[in-house]
Amino acid sequence: MSPRIFCIAFLFISSLVLSTTDVVAQAEEPTLRAGAAAVDITPPIGVSLDGVISKNGPVTGIHDRLFARALVLDDGQERIAICVNDLCMVERRYFDRAKNIVNQKTGFAMNRILMTSTHTHAAPRVPYGRVGKLDDEYYDTLVKQIAQAVIQAQENLKPARIGWGSFDAGKYAACRRFLAKKGSVSLNPFGVAGDQIKSVSGRSQHVIQPAAPIDPQCSILSVQHLDGTPLAILGNMSIHYCGGYQKGQISADYFGSYARHLAKKLKKHNTHPPFVGMLSNGTSGNIGAVIKQDRRNYAAFEWIEESGKQFADQTLKAIENLDHKPDLKLEILEQELKLKVRRPDTDRLAWAQTILANPQQKTAHRWSKVYANEAIELSKYPKTESIIIQAIRIGDLGIVGLPCEVFTETGLAIKRQSPFAATFSMELANGSSGYLPTAEQHLLGGYETWPARSSYLEIDAETKIRQTALKLLQQLNH
Numbered sequence: 182m183s184p185r186i187f188c189i190a191f192l193f194i195s196s197l198v199l200s201t202t203d204v205v206a207q208a209e210e211p212t213l214r215a216g217a218a219a220v221d222i223t224p225p226i227g228v229s230l231d232g233v234i235s236k237n238g239p240v241t242g243i244h245d246r247l248f249a250r251a252l253v254l255d256d257g258q259e260r261i262a263i264c265v266n267d268l269c270m271v272e273r274r275y276f277d278r279a280k281n282i283v284n285q286k287t288g289f290a291m292n293r294i295l296m297t298s299t300h301t302h303a304a305p306r307v308p309y310g311r312v313g314k315l316d317d318e319y320y321d322t323l324v325k326q327i328a329q330a331v332i333q334a335q336e337n338l339k340p341a342r343i344g345w346g347s348f349d350a351g352k353y354a355a356c357r358r359f360l361a362k363k364g365s366v367s368l369n370p371f372g373v374a375g376d377q378i379k380s381v382s383g384r385s386q387h388v389i390q391p392a393a394p395i396d397p398q399c400s401i402l403s404v405q406h407l408d409g410t411p412l413a414i415l416g417n418m419s420i421h422y423c424g425g426y427q428k429g430q431i432s433a434d435y436f437g438s439y440a441r442h443l444a445k446k447l448k449k450h451n452t453h454p455p456f457v458g459m460l461s462n463g464t465s466g467n468i469g470a471v472i473k474q475d476r477r478n479y480a481a482f483e484w485i486e487e488s489g490k491q492f493a494d495q496t497l498k499a500i501e502n503l504d505h506k507p508d509l510k511l512e513i514l515e516q517e518l519k520l521k522v523r524r525p526d527t528d529r530l531a532w533a534q535t536i537l538a539n540p541q542q543k544t545a546h547r548w549s550k551v552y553a554n555e556a557i558e559l560s561k562y563p564k565t566e567s568i569i570i571q572a573i574r575i576g577d578l579g580i581v582g583l584p585c586e587v588f589t590e591t592g593l594a595i596k597r598q599s600p601f602a603a604t605f606s607m608e609l610a611n612g613s614s615g616y617l618p619t620a621e622q623h624l625l626g627g628y629e630t631w632p633a634r635s636s637y638l639e640i641d642a643e644t645k646i647r648q649t650a651l652k653l654l655q656q657l658n659h
């Protein structure tokens with residue numbers, strides 16, 4: 182063989198070798214990519230703040246800032262986004278506006294985006310009752326900022342690997358509805374007897390037991406760069422909130438503290454773009470605040486800070502044992518459901534008008550006037566409301582997005598009946614729509630069931646929503 186022919190032959194063979202390794206490399210190359218971003222959504226002073234009873238807004242100061250935290254995942258065929266917002270709750274039309282901005286700017290399909298609120302009460306409810314000019318301006322800015330979080334997370338897409346798991350955090354959770362003996366609960370605000378739920382005290386001798394189980398599971402989705410450095414962590418816990426605020430002060434509650442502590446602990450990795458931690462709310466409509474683990478008297482915001490840290494520490498410990506995979510299949514399904522609204526009938530409306538026409542008169546319940554006003558407000562609602570149910574599949578993990586403040590029974594049933602190895606649900610996803618008691622809990626009554634702007638979907642709404650979520654999970658499991 183002449184040197185020249187040898188040379189060509191060598192080149193030919195080596196290029197063959199090269200192209201085979203190329204093919205192998207391509208086949209093995211991970212297709213999964215992930216990006217995360219956090220955008221500040223703190224409202225200016227003066228905006229209406231949700232707060233808890235007697236501690237609501239307007240905003241007078243900022244304890245800690247609020248963020249829209251987004252995670253975008255892409256497997257080369259499907260792209261999905263999860264955006265967790267430090268807000269009390271957001272009505273569907275505002276999330277739809279934010280999704281629409283993302284779609285207009287990047288072409289990302291709106292039905293591939295899950296947006297939710299953590300349910301911190303030291304943040305705005307969107308909208309809050311009668312909207313003022315300041316509130317309206319904030320909401321306009323807010324929808325752009327939420328959209329920006331998803332857009333930035335897309336821009337940050339990098340090859341990634343994902344693991345998931347959970348730890349038991351049951352010691353922090355308790356049902357806040359107590360089942361009481363028949364006939365022991367006084368008339369409800371509408372003057373009707375028969376409720377069997379006490380909302381506040383578990384000490385009454387008439388209390389039999391908590392009215393529902395808790396969901397002790399804190400679920401974790403861990404997203405890492407291919408070298409194992411952390412990219413994002415998404416937690417999910419079914420506890421209402423932490424509370425312990427100061428009037429007028431903005432705070433992301435323990436959801437924000439969780440994110441801050443994760444970022445602090447993982448600082449040594451110094452990744453770019455920076456790591457994003459987030460804690461989503463599971464199904465906690467009937468669950469109380471994060472339970473203190475000692476008898477200490479905590480100052481305002483102190484237990485928020487500490488409990489978020491404890492959840493972050495336990496999350497990091499659980500992540501050490503997770504198997505992260507770079508080749509997971511992603512899928513998302515969305516379905517719209519039209520549900521009836523529990524508008525007042527003519528009798529209830531007449532009752533409300535009588536109560537409001539005689540403000541001096543003694544009422545059956547100290548909240549009768551409040552609920553009379555709510556009846557009038559509900560009578561203006563449309564007869565039906567359209568809501569969105571979403572189900573996501575990440576490998577063998579299922580994630581469900583439900584609107585409403587969902588009860589634990591619903592979340593537990595979805596976990597039990599899901600076809601996936603692990604599943605968790607996020608409440609207040611893609612809208613708010615009030616509390617979502619099960620049909621059984623509606624029979625027992627109590628605050629969360631009383632018809633008002635805080636609870637207005639039909640009695641069968643929970644059954645329909647749960648069955649739809651499970652059907653979507655089944656469809657994803659093929």
Ligand SMILES: [Zn+2]
Nearest residue numbers: 300302421586
């Ligand atoms: Zn609440």
